[in-house]
Each structure stands twice: as structure tokens, then as C-alpha cells.
Amino acid sequence: MLKLILCIGAKVLNIIKYHKYFWIFFCSLDSFSYLCRKRE
Helix, strand or coil, X not given: XXXXXXXXXXXXXXXXXXXXXXXXXXXXXXXXXXXXXXHC
């Protein structure tokens, strides 16, 4: 069960990692803006 959750989680993270619109939304949240600056 845990293995299945980790597998799904990894796939979701992989999609998010390459999802430009997710990062645009993520960067629009002030509390996370420092993560975006770190990414550049």
C-alpha cells in the first residue's frame, strides 16, 4: 500500500516538476516566492 502511494506520488511530482503553469501559480504565492528565486 505504501509502495503504491509512493509510486503515485512520484508520478504526480514528476508531472508538477515539468508543469509550467503549476510553477506560475506556485510563484504567485508570496510564501513560496523564495523557492522560485532559488530555482532560477
